[in-house]
Amino acid sequence: MLRKLSVIAAVAGLLTAGVAGPALAGHGPLEAKDVHWSFEGPFGRFDQAQLQRGYKVYREVCSACHSMSLVSFRNLGDKGGPFYDEKYPNSNDNPYVKAIAKDYEVADIDNETGDAIKRPATPADRFPAPFANEAAARASNGGALPPDMSLLAKAREAGPAHIYSIVTGYVAPPAGLKVDPTSHYNPYMAGDLTSYWSGSHEHVPPGGFIAMAPPLKAGQVTFDDGTPSTLDQQAKDVSAFLMWAAEPKLEERKQTGFAVLLYLLLFAGLLYASYRKVWKNESH
Amino acid sequence: MSGHSTYEPKTGFERWLDARLPIVRLGYDSFVDYPTPRNLNYWWTFGGILSLCLASQLITGIILVMHYTPSADHAFASVEHIMRDVNYGWLIRYMHANGASMFFIAVYIHMLRGLYYGSYKAPREVLWLLGCVIYLLMMATAFMGYVLPWGQMSFHGAVVITNLFGALPVVGESITTWLWGGFAVDNPTLNRFFSLHYLLPFMIAGVVILHIWALHVVGQNNPTGVEPKSKADTVPFTPYATVKDGFAMSVFLILFAFFVFFMPNALGHADNYIPANPLVTPSHIVPEWYFLPFYAILRAVPDKLMGVLAMFGAIACLFALPWLDRSKVRSMRYRPTARIHFFIFVVACCILGVCGAKLPDDQIIPGLTTFKVMESDLNSFVWLSRVAAAYYFAFFVIVMPFLPLSEKTLPVPDSIASPALSHPAAAPVEATAAPEMKG
Amino acid sequence: MAVAAGGAAAIAWPFIDQMNPAADTRALASIEFDVTKVGEGQQVVVKWRGKPLFVRNRTKAEIAKAVADDNASMKDPEKDSARVKPGKAQWLIVGGNCTHLGCVPTFGGGDYGGWFCPCHGSVYDTSGRIRKGPAPKNLIVPEYAFLSDTKVKIG
Numbered sequence: 051m052l053r054k055l056s057v058i059a060a061v062a063g064l065l066t067a068g069v070a071g072p073a074l075a076g077h078g079p080l081e082a083k084d085v086h087w088s089f090e091g092p093f094g095r096f097d098q099a100q101l102q103r104g105y106k107v108y109r110e111v112c113s114a115c116h117s118m119s120l121v122s123f124r125n126l127g128d129k130g131g132p133f134y135d136e137k138y139p140n141s142n143d144n145p146y147v148k149a150i151a152k153d154y155e156v157a158d159i160d161n162e163t164g165d166a167i168k169r170p171a172t173p174a175d176r177f178p179a180p181f182a183n184e185a186a187a188r189a190s191n192g193g194a195l196p197p198d199m200s201l202l203a204k205a206r207e208a209g210p211a212h213i214y215s216i217v218t219g220y221v222a223p224p225a226g227l228k229v230d231p232t233s234h235y236n237p238y239m240a241g242d243l244t245s246y247w248s249g250s251h252e253h254v255p256p257g258g259f260i261a262m263a264p265p266l267k268a269g270q271v272t273f274d275d276g277t278p279s280t281l282d283q284q285a286k287d288v289s290a291f292l293m294w295a296a297e298p299k300l301e302e303r304k305q306t307g308f309a310v311l312l313y314l315l316l317f318a319g320l321l322y323a324s325y326r327k328v329w330k331n332e333s334h
Numbered sequence: 335m336s337g338h339s340t341y342e343p344k345t346g347f348e349r350w351l352d353a354r355l356p357i358v359r360l361g362y363d364s365f366v367d368y369p370t371p372r373n374l375n376y377w378w379t380f381g382g383i384l385s386l387c388l389a390s391q392l393i394t395g396i397i398l399v400m401h402y403t404p405s406a407d408h409a410f411a412s413v414e415h416i417m418r419d420v421n422y423g424w425l426i427r428y429m430h431a432n433g434a435s436m437f438f439i440a441v442y443i444h445m446l447r448g449l450y451y452g453s454y455k456a457p458r459e460v461l462w463l464l465g466c467v468i469y470l471l472m473m474a475t476a477f478m479g480y481v482l483p484w485g486q487m488s489f490h491g492a493v494v495i496t497n498l499f500g501a502l503p504v505v506g507e508s509i510t511t512w513l514w515g516g517f518a519v520d521n522p523t524l525n526r527f528f529s530l531h532y533l534l535p536f537m538i539a540g541v542v543i544l545h546i547w548a549l550h551v552v553g554q555n556n557p558t559g560v561e562p563k564s565k566a567d568t569v570p571f572t573p574y575a576t577v578k579d580g581f582a583m584s585v586f587l588i589l590f591a592f593f594v595f596f597m598p599n600a601l602g603h604a605d606n607y608i609p610a611n612p613l614v615t616p617s618h619i620v621p622e623w624y625f626l627p628f629y630a631i632l633r634a635v636p637d638k639l640m641g642v643l644a645m646f647g648a649i650a651c652l653f654a655l656p657w658l659d660r661s662k663v664r665s666m667r668y669r670p671t672a673r674i675h676f677f678i679f680v681v682a683c684c685i686l687g688v689c690g691a692k693l694p695d696d697q698i699i700p701g702l703t704t705f706k707v708m709e710s711d712l713n714s715f716v717w718l719s720r721v722a723a724a725y726y727f728a729f730f731v732i733v734m735p736f737l738p739l740s741e742k743t744l745p746v747p748d749s750i751a752s753p754a755l756s757h758p759a760a761a762p763v764e765a766t767a768a769p770e771m772k773g
Numbered sequence: 774m775a776v777a778a779g780g781a782a783a784i785a786w787p788f789i790d791q792m793n794p795a796a797d798t799r800a801l802a803s804i805e806f807d808v809t810k811v812g813e814g815q816q817v818v819v820k821w822r823g824k825p826l827f828v829r830n831r832t833k834a835e836i837a838k839a840v841a842d843d844n845a846s847m848k849d850p851e852k853d854s855a856r857v858k859p860g861k862a863q864w865l866i867v868g869g870n871c872t873h874l875g876c877v878p879t880f881g882g883g884d885y886g887g888w889f890c891p892c893h894g895s896v897y898d899t900s901g902r903i904r905k906g907p908a909p910k911n912l913i914v915p916e917y918a919f920l921s922d923t924k925v926k927i928g
Contacts, residue, residue, distance in 0.1 A: 092596055197608075201414070201607040204599060205604050206604055298418060299417070302424075303424060303428075304595060307594070310595060311591055311592065314584060314591055317584050318587075321577065322581050324577050328573045328577045332574065490876060493874070494875060496875075497875040511793065511794060512792050513792070514794075515795065516795075516798045516823060517794065517824065519823075520798075612824065612877075613820060613869070614877060615877040615890075616891070617891050619891060633907070636907050637907065637909070641907055709905055716894070
């Protein structure tokens with residue numbers, strides 16, 4: 051057990067030594083690209099068609115390595131979710147959701163024999179992780195741990211724009227940068243490349259190394275609604291989907307907020323009127 | 335303050351209760367009939383706003399505990415359970431998380447108001463001290479609350495703050511081990527922080543009662559700093575102060591709601607949505623915004639023990655303030671020089687806040703390399719924070735006690751209602767110091 | 774009076790001492806680690822007693838740099854040879870927490886070729902000695918022994 055733990059830790063160490071460097075003297079990553087999202091602004095809402103496309107990208111590409119352990123299948127059919135249908139207020143009954151869940155297998159225990167078994171997932175199950183544990187995930191990915199995607203869009207400063215920038219931002223490493231064969235240069239990745247750079251100290255390239263190879267390319271996913279499957283489109287859609295996965299209550303929050311603000315403005319106005327009335331004859 | 339009570343029980347039940355437990359009388363005397371200086375401005379509404387903040391934090395906090403699991407293995411997931419599955423859980427959690435920031439915005443304004451108008455001066459020293467105790471308890475509560483979601487910032491914030499005690503000579507290490515309940519921040523630490531995070535707000539509520547009690551003994555200060563002398567100087571608390579406080583609260587709630595509903599994560603850190611990992615420190619670790627000035631003071635000092643002492647000293651200055659300030663004039667409205675220092679002080683605090691959020695060696699003006707003093711470039715945030723921290727302390731230990739020796743003050747009005755000198759604009763510029771009129 | 778005070782102190786102690794590490798926490802085992810997993814110029818982070826531990830396979834240049842600085846002015850002067858086991862100068866095993874406030878420093882930052890702490894800017898050299906910044910002490914060298922050429926027992 052201890053041996054196993056130390057292996058995990060060992061690989062973690064190798065990785066962090068390369069990736070997580072402090073932003074010294076401004077050799078930070080490039081600022082994330084500016085993307086327009088449908089869910090921006092006080093009245094922003096998720097674009098359901100985009101979420102469906104984004105889900106397809108996640109299903110067919112990302113989910114091979116990235117878990118999404120905080121999201122359940124039923125969430126896909128929740129209000130604001132990619133497969134929400136008014137006919138099924140209880141997302142557990144949503145046939146789309148049921149069909150999606152059935153495609154996955156989850157681990158369970160046989161009630162009678164007590165053996166470990168696999169069974170088709172139900173809408174109540176969470177998305178199963180592609181790897182049994184962290185060590186297995188690292189072993190299959192050259193030592194790097196693909197981060198869980200449930201909160202990814204909120205766990206980065208720039209949010210979904212960061213995901214979009216990473217996925218679309220791969221460029222050939224500048225001459226003079228020593229790139230390890232298992233990693234890739236990405237100017238939007240956090241890190242400090244000073245110790246890998248042979249050129250002058252002032253011109254260290256922005257960004258860092260990422261273990262993930264460019265994951266998307268044009269035409270990789272066929273969109274059911276006929277949207278042209280460009281790299282840009284896929285990246286945008288999957289980033290929007292991940293924002294939904296991270297903040298599924300975003301629409302509800304903004305709608306409630308609008309009503310609350312309206313009420314508070316009215317309330318404040320009324321109180322101001324009473325304040326003026328009460329103090330009318332008092333000098334102060 | 336008000337001498338005798340004017341409460342008259344109207345119904346039989348009220349008379350019966352009043353003879354046994356005069357609680358309605360207490361409420362009436364404190365919040366209805368209580369004489370309030372008539373010239374209180376909007377800076378005086380933050381006391382009421384703070385009560386609202388405390389109530390909101392207590393209610394949302396107690397609700398969150400119904401769904402939260404204090405365990406290193408489950409804390410992060412249980413917070414996400416609140417966000418995703420609990421009915422309106424997202425609302426309650428965002429209210430609690432942003433409520434903490436709102437609480438601190440209000441308390442800082444409240445404290446600066448006290449500082450500007452001399453509300454800490456005799457006879458209000460105990461009132462001020464109780465306020466400082468509340469502030470200290472708030473900081474402890476907020477720090478421990480931030481640890482509970484057990485994200486990356488939670489964990490490493492807890493590591494940094496608990497290690498502060500390790501700076502103490504001899505006993506430091508034993509104290510940190512005792513605080514952690516282990517050899518590192520781990521499950522025992524999370525559990526005890528949870529226990530204390532639940533306890534401290536009730537202690538705050540207790541000290542708030544003492545704070546209000548002390549306030550009602552000595553009476554409210556006011557923008558002139560002159561004690562009310564007659565009925566003409568005051569108005570009854572209800573409806574005059576109640577309606578004004580109510581209006582201010584509703585405006586404050588608009589700001590609060592704006593953060594909760596439209597930018598709920600703006601005041602937090604993205605890294606805290608990554609579960610805690612003891613093996614990797616986030617590349618840019620900073621505390622919550624309301625601790626940034628103290629964090630900058632800590633980092634401004636190159637020695638560990640001295641840095642910790644400076645940070646605690648910055649808070650200790652607040653406690654000592656009533657005895658540091660030797661001015662005879664209470665309100666800075668009549669102290670033009672002190673007023674300039676006050677505004678520099680506010681700017682210094684803001685600069686410290688900015689420095690606390692930056693990496694110490696980052697350049698203030700990018701690209702400009704000057705020369706190094708004490709191993710750091712002069713054009714770096716660490717030097718800016720040193721300058722600002724020096725002013726912070728100078729304000730308390732030099733300006734406060736020694737400025738009054740040579741300070742020219744404006745004439746202070748005889749009473750609040752006296753219109754002739756009620757505002758500095760109306761006062762002659764070349765006026766000499768007027769002794770404070772004791773009310 | 775004295776009896777009452779003594780009794781109060783005696784009853785207070787259990788309430789204070791309960792916060793100290795519990796028996797299961799104190800019973801932390803030592804760990805064994807196979808150093809062949811660390812390539813030259815690489816570092817591995819092992820979790821030990823809930824904290825990270827750096828196991829670093831230093832290059833010749835790094836060792837030379839550390840030895841050359843043995844007599845430089847330092848906050849916590851220590852010879853490089855005192856921080857490694859005799860004949861095993863390439864293996865540097867140090868606690869992975871900054872001695873300032875316990876953050877985990879990252880390798881490859883700072884001006885001394887060693888670690889840089891992102892929290893408050895402490896800089897350590899290739900021997901893990903504090904060279905700049907607020908940390909008072911060198912990175913701590915834990916108790917450890919080589920069981921064989923490739924296996925090390927820590928703790």
